[in-house]
């Protein structure tokens with residue numbers, strides 16, 4: 001056992017302190033706590049410890065709103081005030097950034113605390129989508145660092161509409177005698193979304209294939225009992241290895257509330273002044289308010305380029321575009337925009353969204369970004385603006401391929417600060433200047449953060 005005083009927070013939600021001058025990372029710690037800890041993972045220059053006893057709690061500590069906090073792997077910061085979380089996240093970003101870019105001083109930096117009052121109301125109940133794991137009879141989230149499921153009946157990060165879906169879906173699935181519990185045995189995951197449209201996706205294990213329609217009555221029960229607009233049932237035709245490989249590919253059966261079962265594309269939700277159809281399985285930003293904030297940051301930057309510098313783009317590219325969440329807002333700033341995305345469902349939705357908004361200057365292409373960049377280079381096509389919004393893994397190895405298309409401006413949206421810094425370093429080495437960085441708190445109460453970085457080509 002060791003005693004430690006926590007100095008600050010580090011990425012991934014750890015508190016940092018020192019034991020005999022070695023840095024120790026401690027989960028669920030708060031700056032200024034004095035703790036008795038047990039070291040469970042020791043390295044040459046650092047170690048990981050877990051709290052055994054809070055000897056003297058920080059004045060900053062608050063009571064977590066959730067009974068599962070510390071067990072469920074979802075939240076990291078329910079024990080500290082939101083203002084402190086934002087301050088610490090900004091510091092974490094600045095420290096990490098300064099380590100990689102020692103000499104870069106001059107760019108506009110907008111941390112989290114700039115418009116705190118505006119964002120404060122949605123630091124709980126903000127998720128419009130949650131993904132649940134199933135291990136019958138448990139329905140919930142993975143425990144921290146494990147594949148065991150914590151049974152969760154209410155998630156404090158989810159919108160009330162999502163929690164309603166959760167409660168009603170659980171009740172029906174756990175009902176004995178009505179077939180619910182039999183279906184539960186076939187389910188490996190459940191995704192719930194409420195964007196205004198309420199959708200439930202059930203991921204089924206492979207062996208249900210021949211019997212998919214045996215469960216029609218219970219899916220209808222779920223539609224009626226949850227008031228969901230749609231249920232999507234995902235499974236792999238032709239078997240497979242149970243991990244999504246080896247079968248003939250993903251199949252989706254859809255059950256809808258509407259009579260003919262196919263008019264959901266006529267429904268849409270609003271994002272700022274635009275209409276978006278949404279269906280599954282397609283990526284969606286989980287925090288609507290902060291997604292709108294991110295879009296406003298991007299459009300304000302482009303507006304400024306147009307108004308102050310008279311810049312209007314000829315040929316813009318939106319890589320990893322999903323269903324056009326950002327792409328559609330680029331419309332006024334470029335003559336032609338190409339959106340690239342590998343998920344065919346998202347592309348189909350994107351095309352719907354173009355019609356819903358009467359947009360004429362966007363082409364969506366279903367392709368992986370790697371192949372697209374290769375072909376564009378071979379075809380000698382240049383893009384003067386490139387927007388990137390990759391998954392957490394970032395665009396390792398692709399930065400030179402993006403730069404090879406000669407964009408004078410690059411907007412990099414990232415949800416992982418480590419891969420972002422790795423990729424930015426290469427952009428900087430290739431002559432791109434970091435003009436502006438905005439931190440966007442897309443995932444309050446967790447260690448995750450979103451960043452928008454604006455780069456321009458020097459020389």
Ligand SMILES: C[S@@+](CC[C@H](N)C(=O)[O-])C[C@H]1O[C@@H](n2cnc3c(N)ncnc32)[C@H](O)[C@@H]1O
Nearest residue numbers: 283320321322325341342343368369389390391
């Ligand atoms: C972080 S999401 C961003 C989507 C969109 N920009 C938005 O704001 O909703 C990343 C997207 O990249 C897609 N994706 C992941 N890897 C890809 C790849 N190698 N090539 C093309 N698209 C990819 C995913 O399907 C997902 O839609």
